[in-house]
Amino acid sequence: AEIAVVGLGYIGLPTAITFANAGFRVTGYEIRKEVVERINSRKAHIVEPEIDELLKKAVESGNLRATSDPDDIRGKDAYIICVQTPLNEDKTPNLGYLEDAVRTVARAMKRGSLIVIESTVPPLTTIKMAKLIEEITGLKPGEDFYMVHAPERVMPGRIFEELVYNSRIFGGITPESAELAERLYRSFVKGRTFKTSSTVSEVVKLMENTFRDVNIALANEFAYLAHQYGIDVFEAIELANTHPRVRIHTPGIGVGGHCLPKDPHLLVWPARDDFGLIRLAREINDGMPLLAKDLLFDALKTVNLPPEKAVVAVLGLAYKGDSDDTRNSPALTFVDEIRDEVAEVRTHDPLVGGTHENLEDALRGADAAVIATDHTAFKSLDWEKLGSLMRTKILVDGRHVVENPPVGFVFKGVGRGGY
Ligand code: SAJ
The missing domain is CATH 3.40.50.720 (NAD(P)-binding Rossmann-like Domain)
Known part of the structure; x- marks a missing residue:
């Protein structure tokens, strides 16, 4: 199968490299021209263990090429979208990058293409994007093309290992979509794989990071308490964690990165109610x-x-x-x-x-x-x-x-x- 990976950032580039080294012909599409040039000259623009050797192997085998010309990704069997979904100033999701990527794919794809969204998205987004593709192409979702949400779960610093060994979720807009994506990723994934609907998959991804964020907020509130009582919270946590069912997270100066500060907002954004715990955890952190x-x-x-x-x-x-x-x-x-x-x-x-x-x-x-x-x-x-x-x-x-x-x-x- 011929694959296009759309967006060559922290997730897209390692994913493109991994598919290429698993034997697929991969075209990486990226709008930043300087990134395309760097990749084609075998130099990664992100820091990650092993990335330089693996990129070199992928490019030299002829299996990976980067481009910023949308014509180069025409008629592929599969499109894997790995673009950022940041927040706006007012904490609402900015789906502009994703919509641009989906439009680019819609113009390039063929009947029968599989489209995978790896980006973390608010619930129901994959179905909306399938409709957008239908509007642009006239193709029927689930019949004329297949669409899946397959969230990445890798930890920066261990990306290449976790890409292979973590278990993966494939949320299809139809069961057949999920089946096709699972088969594609099985070419290198050694972890367990699960199939579900696209909306469940979107929620699962957001629940994982919200779980971590809320737990860190609890640990951070314990840190505040420790100042009130004049004790060392780390001593207290270590002792509490000797209980067989307690696993308190690590307090600290805050919670950063591209995921944890954003994903709890994406989870509650499309919902009608207030969800105080999740929002309060964000404020604490x-x-x-x-x-x-x-x-x-x-x-x-x-x-x-x-x-x-x-x-x-x-x-x-x-x-x-x-x-x-x-x-x-x-x-x-x-x-x-x-x-x-x-x-x-x-x-x-x-x-x-x-x-x-x-x-x-x-x-x-x-x-x-x-x-x-x-x-x-x-x-x-x-x-x-x-x-x-x-x-x-x-x-x-x-x-x-x-x-x-x-x-x-x-x-x-x-x-x-x-x-
Ligand atoms: N942090 C704490 N206390 C803790 C753990 C983390 O203060 O006990 C802080 C870190 O210092 C950092 C922030 O939280 O500032 C986030 O770091 P992290 O190591 O928790 O997570 P990320 O953002 O590097 O990666 C997370 C991971 N998600 C989970 O572990 C549930 C990763 O598996 C995801 O793939 C990634 O988000 C993502 O892309 O969504």
Whole structure:
């Protein structure tokens, strides 16, 4: 079968590479010309373990080619859509990228094509997109073409492994659609596969990320409580988690990335009722950078340093440890929150960059260090040594990276009551 993958981002490119290396002829369609050029010259534009070798193999075998010309994806057997579905300013879904992709596919497809949406979408979207294709082409959904929602479930940093070993859901607008998609993906998926309707599949995907977001919100609320009672929430969670049916998540400076901050909104958006728990969880998680800010300002007060005189070094900009992705990163929110209230904000992230490439340079003469990302590189820092570079020794840990407060520091941490 000949496949077109539409959208070559964090999900589309690894998916295109994986299909190509499984023996399919894959055309990757992407509107960003510079991305197309990079891919065809065997250079990935995203950071992910093994991606460079796997991309090289896919391109050199002749099985993968990228293009920004819609004519190059005419008449394919299958179209796999992997475009972003972000939120607008007012937290409503922006389905513009998806609609553009669907229109492009509608103009290129043939009778009998299978269309797979991997993007995370509000419930009922796949059926709406099938209708859009019918309007454009006159082809009957489920009869003249097949359509499926097959959500990706991969974790950045482990994408190529999880693409193969995670179980997958195929939600068809008809049972035959789901069957065709399952057969296609079975060429490389070693996990279990399940067939259902497109609406169930859309809801399943959104429930998974909402489950995680709500659980993190609960952990974050426990962190607030720990400050009230002067205890360390991480000690308490560790002990609570010795119960056989308790698995409390990890509190921190916030919840970022392209998925968790957005998906709970997509889940409740098309529904009529209010769904308070899901919305409240989002608010709690969005508020966490402000708790970190309060902790920083408390520490400055302890040493009698007015915030407007303070030089603050923020360590970590990525939304999570060992990632270079800053989408919706709580570290960036934190920086924005303090920027106008302190003398200077410096930033340092070994994978993202920042104002200071070198950690020592970022800390030299600073009054406070704030850890905003749990990069592995931050876990083994010698704070007693680094402290000698600083003007004032304040350390705020937003990600439970530092186990024991270093000697001589004013130490604060999210969920670390009692310091
Ligand atoms: N976080 C916490 N506490 C935790 C877990 C995470 O504060 O206990 C924070 C992280 O620091 C990060 C954010 O949440 O800022 C999200 O990180 P994550 O590791 O939970 O998830 P993502 O966004 O990298 O990937 C998620 C995954 N979904 C689930 O685990 C249910 C992944 O499997 C999905 O494929 C991905 O979303 C997606 O694309 O939807």
